[in-house]
Structure formats: C-alpha cells, structure tokens
Amino acid sequence: MSKKILVFGGSGLVGSKFIEIYNKTFEMLSPLASEVDILDKERLLKIVSEFNPDSIINFAAYTNVEEAQKQVGDKNGICFQINAVGAKNIAEVCKNLNKYLVHISTEYVFDGTKENAPYVEEDSPNPINWYGDTKYSGEKFVLESGVGGAIVRISMPYSPYYELKKDVARFFLEQLKSGNPIAAIEDQRITPTLVDDIANALNVIVERKVLGLYHVSARDSVTPLEFVKTIAETFNLDYRALSSITFDEYNKTKTAKLLKYSWLNPSKFEKEFGEGILHSVEENLITFKKAVDSRASN
Numbered sequence: 660m661s662k663k664i665l666v667f668g669g670s671g672l673v674g675s676k677f678i679e680i681y682n683k684t685f686e687m688l689s690p691l692a693s694e695v696d697i698l699d700k701e702r703l704l705k706i707v708s709e710f711n712p713d714s715i716i717n718f719a720a721y722t723n724v725e726e727a728q729k730q731v732g733d734k735n736g737i738c739f740q741i742n743a744v745g746a747k748n749i750a751e752v753c754k755n756l757n758k759y760l761v762h763i764s765t766e767y768v769f770d771g772t773k774e775n776a777p778y779v780e781e782d783s784p785n786p787i788n789w790y791g792d793t794k795y796s797g798e799k800f801v802l803e804s805g806v807g808g809a810i811v812r813i814s815m816p817y818s819p820y821y822e823l824k825k826d827v828a829r830f831f832l833e834q835l836k837s838g839n840p841i842a843a844i845e846d847q848r849i850t851p852t853l854v855d856d857i858a859n860a861l862n863v864i865v866e867r868k869v870l871g872l873y874h875v876s877a878r879d880s881v882t883p884l885e886f887v888k889t890i891a892e893t894f895n896l897d898y899r900a901l902s903s904i905t906f907d908e909y910n911k912t913k914t915a916k917l918l919k920y921s922w923l924n925p926s927k928f929e930k931e932f933g934e935g936i937l938h939s940v941e942e943n944l945i946t947f948k949k950a951v952d953s954r955a956s957n
C-alpha cells in the first residue's frame with residue numbers, strides 16, 4: 660500500500676508541482692485553505708487524525724513579501740498568523756499525533772550579507788524584512804514543538820507553468836519574448852531553483868523521514884543579469900534590450916528590503932542523498948524550456 664501524505668499549501672507554486680509529480684507514488688490529500696485553514700487547530704487535529712498520514716508537508720504560507728512589509732510588527736496580521744502561528748499549529752498537531760512533518764521555509768530567514776559563499780545550515784538567521792521574520796518565527800515554533808521532522812529552506816522557486824503567480828523565470832522569459840526593455844541586477848547572487856528539483860528533493864526527504872534542517876536549491880549561483888542572459892540563450896532569444904542595474908538602485912524601489920546575497924548551499928542535502936537530484940541553473944533552464952515548449956505544443 661502506498662504511503663499517505665497530507666499536504667498543506669498544495670495549490671501553491673511549489674506544492675502543486677510536488678502533487679503533480681508524486682500523486683501516483685503516494686496517496687495524497689491536499690485540502691484548500693477554504694477546506695482546512697491552518698489557523699484552525701481543531702480542524703487540523705481532525706483532518707490529521709482522520710486521514711492518518713505517514714507524513715505531512717507544509718507548503719502553506721503568506722508569500723507576498725511587499726504586502727507583508729505593510730504588516731511589519733503586527734502579530735495579528737495575516738502574514739505572521741499564517742507563516743508563524745499556522746506553522747506552530749501544524750507542528751503541535753503533528754507532535755501530539757506523532758506524525759512526521761516537513762516544513763518549508765526560505766532563504767529570507769537570512770540577512771543577505773554573506774558575500775563569500777552561499778548560506779549553509781549552520782549560518783545564523785537574521786531576517787531583514789517582515790516576511791523573513793515571520794518565516795523564521797515559524798521555523799522556531801516548529802523546533803520548539805519538538806515534532807519529528809525536517810525544515811527545508813528553498814530559494815527562488817520557478818515553474819514552467821503556474822497560472823496564479825508569476826515567478827522570476829517566467830517574468831524574464833515573457834519580457835524577453837515581448838522585446839520589452841529589462842533592467843536586471845548585476846551584483847546580487849541568487850540560486851533560482853526549478854520546482855521539479857524541489858519536489859524530487861522533498862520526495863527523498865519524506866521517504867527517508869530524515870530529521871533536521873536542509874537547504875534545497877540550485878547547485879550553483881548566478882546574478883539576475885546572468886540568469887536573464889542564460890534564459891535568453893536557452894530559448895534562443897535576443898537580449899539586446901537587456902540592461903543592468905545595481906542591487907542598491909533596485910532595492911531602493913522596494914518596500915521590503917531584499918537580500919543582496921540571496922543564495923543557499925545545498926551541499927548537506929547532496930552529501931546525504933547523493934548528486935543527481937539537484938541541478939545547476941543552466942541544467943534547470945534546459946528542463947524548464949522543454950516543459951514550456953511541450954506545453955505550448957499541446
């Protein structure tokens with residue numbers, strides 16, 4: 660009999676890919692927020708008891724970084740409630756019912772000042788915006804609950820298709836295709852990660868029920884400017900309308916401060932689970948292109 664996985668946030672950018680790839684491997688249940696609100700602990704307790712899953716994955720989050728900043732300091736605000744209190748509720752229910760939990764987090768728990776190398780699990784969080792703050796609170800609540808499980812930090816996920824939200828790769832691809840001028844940051848480091856790699860990494864994590872903290876991201880890093888050029892080259896598109904902007908210039912235009920060094924190092928994951936699950940930025944873009952092309956031809 661296949662294992663049962665209960666997924667929160669399965670309609671989102673990342674969770675929907677995990678479900679798309681693994682819905683035949685596992686018996687999965689993925690309630691919408693309207694069906695199971697993670698802020699309703701009684702409801703959570705009921706669904707976990709009734710479905711009785713082997714594992715739970717929590718992708719549910721408030722992910723609008725700019726909107727989040729307007730709620731800075733407000734623990735009754737929706738961002739803190741979902742990212743911190745919701746995570747706490749799920750962790751406590753899992754602890755009570757002795758269930759394995761994978762909680763998804765972000766590189767935004769860091770401050771983005773580490774310029775010599777991407778962030779490893781031993782680096783100390785120090786969030787610089789409210790979204791990061793609430794996600795870090797969520798991590799701490801998960802740890803404090805004493806639940807058996809893993810916290811998996813991911814970085815800049817992108818998908819070949821996801822109607823509800825644009826991501827960094829589809830945004831740049833669209834701009835390149837339409838010939839619009841693009842100003843991309845020349846001095847920020849990022850580890851944009853195809854959602855397929857994240858889903859495949861989560862699959863091995865839930866299969867082995869490992870405990871602890873993991874960074875899951877592209878194996879190498881780029882600047883956004885390099886990323887746009889690589890997208891253009893992969894898709895054979897002209898990038899003459901591409902110009903560069905500095906991180907400081909770009910960051911000035913934002914309500915929520917961004918991370919200059921917005922990068923993760925997935926070496927711990929690869930050491931434990933082997934190479935071949937995660938890919939480089941360039942390899943991921945080739946897979947991304949195949950999926951975009953195949954969708955366009957269907």
Ligand SMILES: NC(=O)c1ccc[n+]([C@@H]2O[C@H](COP(=O)([O-])OP(=O)(O)OC[C@H]3O[C@@H](n4cnc5c(N)ncnc54)[C@H](OP(=O)(O)O)[C@@H]3O)[C@@H](O)[C@H]2O)c1
Pocket residue numbers: 667668669670671672673674690691692693695696697698717718719720721722741745763764765766794813814815816824
């Ligand atoms: N996107 C990024 O750039 C990024 C970067 C790093 C890390 N992450 C992390 O990756 C995870 C997944 O992010 P994502 O981009 O896939 O998220 P997303 O597309 O914004 O989707 C959010 C999900 O959370 C669910 N949700 C929101 N409020 C809820 C509630 N009260 N009860 C139950 N479910 C609720 C939504 O369900 P409904 O559709 O039913 O409302 C939706 O499925 C999050 O932990 C996020 O912090 C994301």
